[in-house]
Amino acid sequence: MDLTQITVTIAGAALIALNLWFFFGKKEAGHASAKEKGGLYACPMHPWITSNDPTADCSICGMKLVRSDEVGK
Numbered sequence: 915m916d917l918t919q920i921t922v923t924i925a926g927a928a929l930i931a932l933n934l935w936f937f938f939g940k941k942e943a944g945h946a947s948a949k950e951k952g953g954l955y956a957c958p959m960h961p962w963i964t965s966n967d968p969t970a971d972c973s974i975c976g977m978k979l980v981r982s983d984e985v986g987k
């Protein structure tokens with residue numbers, strides 16, 4: 915393997931890492947916009963605990979879930 919091949923390999927690996935970073939960044943943004951749409955219920959103390967069932971309770975603290983668009987207001 916000469917220096918050119920090593921450089922191309924490193925550049926390729928860097929490009930793949932960059933693509934993964936973009937992919938996961940977009941995934942997080944998509945999650946946030948889905949939350950803004952509403953319809954899901956979330957715990958006010960533990961916003962990552964969500965359910966489509968309005969009568970559901972938080973599995974951590976037992977609080978009644980509220981509409982996720984009202985969490986953080």
Ligand SMILES: [Zn+2]
Binds near residue numbers: 959960973975977
């Ligand atoms: Zn909770």
